[in-house]
Amino acid sequence: MRILVTGGAGFIGSEFVRRQLNSDPAVRITVLDKLTYSGVEANLAPVSGHPGYRFVRGDICDPDMVDHVMAGQDAVVHFAAESHVDRSIEGAGPFVRTNVLGTQVLLDAAHRHGVGRFVHVSTDEVYGSISEGSWTEEWPLAPNSPYSASKGGADLLALACHRTHGLDVVVTRCSNNYGPYQFPEKVIPLFITNLIDGSTVPLYGDGRNIRDWLHVSDHCRGIELVLRGGKPGEVYNIGGGTEVSNHKLTGLLLDAVGAGWDRVEYVADRKGHDLRYSLDDSKIREQLGYAPQVDFAEGLAATVAWYREHRSWWEPLKGTASRG
Numbered sequence: 001m002r003i004l005v006t007g008g009a010g011f012i013g014s015e016f017v018r019r020q021l022n023s024d025p026a027v028r029i030t031v032l033d034k035l036t037y038s039g040v041e042a043n044l045a046p047v048s049g050h051p052g053y054r055f056v057r058g059d060i061c062d063p064d065m066v067d068h069v070m071a072g073q074d075a076v077v078h079f080a081a082e083s084h085v086d087r088s089i090e091g092a093g094p095f096v097r098t099n100v101l102g103t104q105v106l107l108d109a110a111h112r113h114g115v116g117r118f119v120h121v122s123t124d125e126v127y128g129s130i131s132e133g134s135w136t137e138e139w140p141l142a143p144n145s146p147y148s149a150s151k152g153g154a155d156l157l158a159l160a161c162h163r164t165h166g167l168d169v170v171v172t173r174c175s176n177n178y179g180p181y182q183f184p185e186k187v188i189p190l191f192i193t194n195l196i197d198g199s200t201v202p203l204y205g206d207g208r209n210i211r212d213w214l215h216v217s218d219h220c221r222g223i224e225l226v227l228r229g230g231k232p233g234e235v236y237n238i239g240g241g242t243e244v245s246n247h248k249l250t251g252l253l254l255d256a257v258g259a260g261w262d263r264v265e266y267v268a269d270r271k272g273h274d275l276r277y278s279l280d281d282s283k284i285r286e287q288l289g290y291a292p293q294v295d296f297a298e299g300l301a302a303t304v305a306w307y308r309e310h311r312s313w314w315e316p317l318k319g320t321a322s323r324g
């Protein structure tokens with residue numbers, strides 16, 4: 001299978017590319033990535049010598065570039081995005097451009113070239129916030145941040161391309177990812193690297209916001225299942241099954257590095273901060289045999305160990321990270 005992976009130099013995309021090339025000798029992967037602040041080509045160094053791997057630096061909003069790399073592909077797995085909510089609150093323009101317009105450029109090219117499958121990687125944040133119960137795939141989209149609204153727009157454009165033009169689109173909506181190679185502006189790597197460095201961590205509001213945490217390897221296992229077995233035009237939630245408040249998460253990270261609550265700085269809450277995310281992922285479990293394999297406590301401990309051992313990876317990136 002020849003797969004075009006957009007955003008393959010980012011956190012989740014690079015995990016997907018490394019996994020595919022290490023597990024399937026027949027796969028051929030072209031990564032298309034603009035290498036924005038969060039794209040790190042070194043994330044793909046472990047597979048850079050693989051004969052099935054090709055890297056193209058380019059923008060998904062550039063129709064000529066996209067047309068060129070789309071030729072001959074069997075499938076697209078679309079990760080490329082502006083991905084940080086706080087940055088979208090400071091300025092939504094790049095989010096609308098990449099997440100909405102860039103997705104449409106890819107869909108148009110995939111349709112034109114007769115690509116067999118288009119996996120659009122969306123997010124549970126398109127559902128908004130839920131105080132009790134869990135979202136199924138039928139839940140209406142009600143995103144609250146510029147980031148999630150731009151992802152919601154892209155999600156609907158992808159489904160519209162299936163219904164209107166018959167492109168074989170499948171959409172995944174996953175919960176919050178954690179694991180190695182995550183850019184140190186996101187809460188888990190931000191907190192770990194601040195604590196390793198002896199500084200404080202900024203906890204939003206009273207820390208009662210709840211997130212469902214999903215290890216990046218489990219997420220990529222789910223995407224593989226959808227890529228190979230998902231039904232055209234369908235949406236699949238991918239959850240981690242671990243709901244944790246930010247307060248509890250902070251306590252776990254403090255314990256993991258042997259630090260106390262004096263290292264926590266309570267800061268003004270994020271504007272429009274969603275209170276709780278909760279996914280019902282029984283559809284992918286029942287239809288495609290998905291089950292997360294990484295226990296949260298073990299995955300978190302391994303993630304802390306990874307950041308301890310990879311200071312040379314994250315230290316140069318810290319200067320470009322926003323607050324978290």
Ligand SMILES: NC(=O)c1ccc[n+]([C@@H]2O[C@H](COP(=O)([O-])OP(=O)(O)OC[C@H]3O[C@@H](n4cnc5c(N)ncnc54)[C@H](O)[C@@H]3O)[C@@H](O)[C@H]2O)c1
Nearest residue numbers: 007009010011012034035036038039059060080081123177
């Ligand atoms: N991280 C999470 O917890 C999470 C949760 C749900 C969904 N998602 C979605 O998963 C996808 C990947 O997220 P991530 O955390 O790996 O993000 P990331 O910020 O680590 O990586 C994004 C990648 O996209 C590239 N990129 C950005 N704009 C581009 C453009 N215009 N053209 C080409 N490449 C471009 C960047 O260079 C980077 O390599 C995103 O679509 C995101 O919305 C992430």
